[in-house]
Structure formats: C-alpha cells, structure tokens
Amino acid sequence: xxxxxxxxNPNPNLSKPMLVHxxxxxxxxxxxxxxxxxxxxxxxxxxxxxxxxxAAAAGPGRRWxxxxxxxxxxxxxxxxxxxxxxxxxxxxxxxxxSRVETLRRLVPGGxxxxxxxxxxxxxxxxxxxxxxxxxxxxxxxxxxS
Amino acid sequence: xSSRRSRSRQSxxxxxxxxxxxxxxxxxxxxxxxxxxxxxxxxxxxxxxQETCNYIRGLHREVDDxxxxxxxxxxxxxxxxxQAAIIRSLLM
Numbered sequence: 763x764x765x766x767x768x769x770x771n772p773n774p775n776l777s778k779p780m781l782v783h784x785x786x787x788x789x790x791x792x793x794x795x796x797x798x799x800x801x802x803x804x805x806x807x808x809x810x811x812x813x814x815x816x817a818a819a820a821g822p823g824r825r826w827x828x829x830x831x832x833x834x835x836x837x838x839x840x841x842x843x844x845x846x847x848x849x850x851x852x853x854x855x856x857x858x859x860s861r862v863e864t865l866r867r868l869v870p871g872g873x874x875x876x877x878x879x880x881x882x883x884x885x886x887x888x889x890x891x892x893x894x895x896x897x898x899x900x901x902x903x904x905x906x907s
Numbered sequence: 908x909s910s911r912r913s914r915s916r917q918s919x920x921x922x923x924x925x926x927x928x929x930x931x932x933x934x935x936x937x938x939x940x941x942x943x944x945x946x947x948x949x950x951x952x953x954x955x956x957q958e959t960c961n962y963i964r965g966l967h968r969e970v971d972d973x974x975x976x977x978x979x980x981x982x983x984x985x986x987x988x989x990q991a992a993i994i995r996s997l998l999m
Contacts, residue, residue: 786994
C-alpha cells in the first residue's frame with residue numbers, strides 16, 4: 763500500500779513485489795512493442811519504465827513519485843520541456859548551501875519542498891531507487907545466466 | 908494544471924526543531940552504503956548531504972547502465988515464457 767510519510771514513521775513499507783510486478787509488466791510491453799527498435803530507443807524506454815515502475819509501486823503518497831508519474835506519462839518520447847509553474851514556497855530554514863540545492867535538483871519535486879520535507883522525500887526516494895537498481899541487477903543476472 | 912499546495916511534513920507546531928532535522932539526517936546517513944560513511948561515526952549534516960547527492964547520482968547512473976544491458980539482453984529473450992521463472996527466482 764502507499765507509504766504515507768509522517769515524521770515519526772521510520773520504515774515505510776517498501777513493496778518489492780509491487781516493484782517487480784510493475785517493472786516486469788513494463789519490460790514485457792517494451793519487448794512486445796518494439797523488438798526491432800534501435801538499441802538506444804529500447805534502452806531509453808526501459809529507463810523510463812524503471813522510473814515509472816518505481817513511482818507506481820511507491821504510490822501517490824510522495825511528492826517524488828507524483829512528479830515522476832506526471833513527467834513520464836506525458837509523451838516521454840518528445841523532448842519538449844514542460845513549463846513549470848512556480849508554486850508559492852513555504853518559509854524555509856536558511857540553509858543557503860549548494861549541497862541542499864543539488865539535492866533539490868536530484869530528488870524529483872525537491873525544488874518546492876521545505877528542508878524537512880526534502881530530507882524525508884530524499885530518504886524515501888533513495889530507498890526506492892536502491893530497490894529498483896537491485897531489481898534491475900537481478901534481472902540482468904537472470905538473463906545473463 | 909494542478910494547483911497543489913506544498914505542505915511540509917512536520918509536527919503540529921510550526922517550528923522545526925533542531926532535533927527533528929538531526930533525526931532526519933541520521934535516517935539519511937543510515938541509508939548510505941557502509942563504504943561511503945562509517946555509520947558508527949557521527950558525521951556532519953553537510954557530509955551526509957554530500958554523500959547522499961553522490962549516492963543518488965551513482966544510482967541514476969546505474970539505472971542508465973542497467974537499462975542498456977537489459978535492452979541488449981531482452982533483444983534475444985522471449986519475455987512471456989521467462990516471466991514466471993523470473994518471478995519465482997526473484998521472490999523466493
């Protein structure tokens with residue numbers, strides 16, 4: 763189910779079965795639809811499928827997953843840049859650090875989050891990203907054997 | 908277009924405490940692989956953020972690399988018959 767974050771919740775459930783389900787389904791789709799596609803195009807689709815599966819499995823309870831789902835559903839093949847609408851930002855702690863800014867860029871949706879929320883989102887994002895990478899590695903090992 | 912309002916997840920008081928931040932930073936530190944930060948040491952928040960950024964960038968690169976490798980491997984695979992075997996091996 764959705765991992766709703768709250769400050770006191772140290773270990774939201776990370777559902778690996780959901781991750782496997784979404785990613786395998788996406789892989790099968792890529793394979794079915796485009797067996798003759800160029801390697802570059804196929805690997806790009808797989809890459810998008812990885813982030814889409816992550817976000818789908820994590821559910822809409824997180825900023826990063828919502829942002830990814832929105833981003834990836836709108837014609838991923840086009841390189842059109844979205845016009846981002848500036849949202850009013852919550853008052854922030856003055857951590858005028860470039861590291862924080864880098865983190866904001868690396869975590870989807872991080873730009874308009876307060877510092878505390880950013881740290882929470884980051885932890886969640888890292889957990890899921892880690893799980894996705896492990897899954898992909900397992901699949902590579904499986905297909906290589 | 909969506910009119911989402913960003914709500915920061917914090918306790919009911921509007922003041923974010925130092926302790927809350929330290930807790931969150933420790934949580935991040937615990938997610939980093941052992942090689943990057945010795946988890947027994949108490950390291951600075953700045954260091955944790957730095958290593959977290961590096962770690963995320965590394966994970967993004969791994970997703971790219973693994974996508975390439977999967978693309979090569981999938982070219983010669985019949986996914987439908989492999990799926991059941993994959994699921995078994997991954998989840999057991």
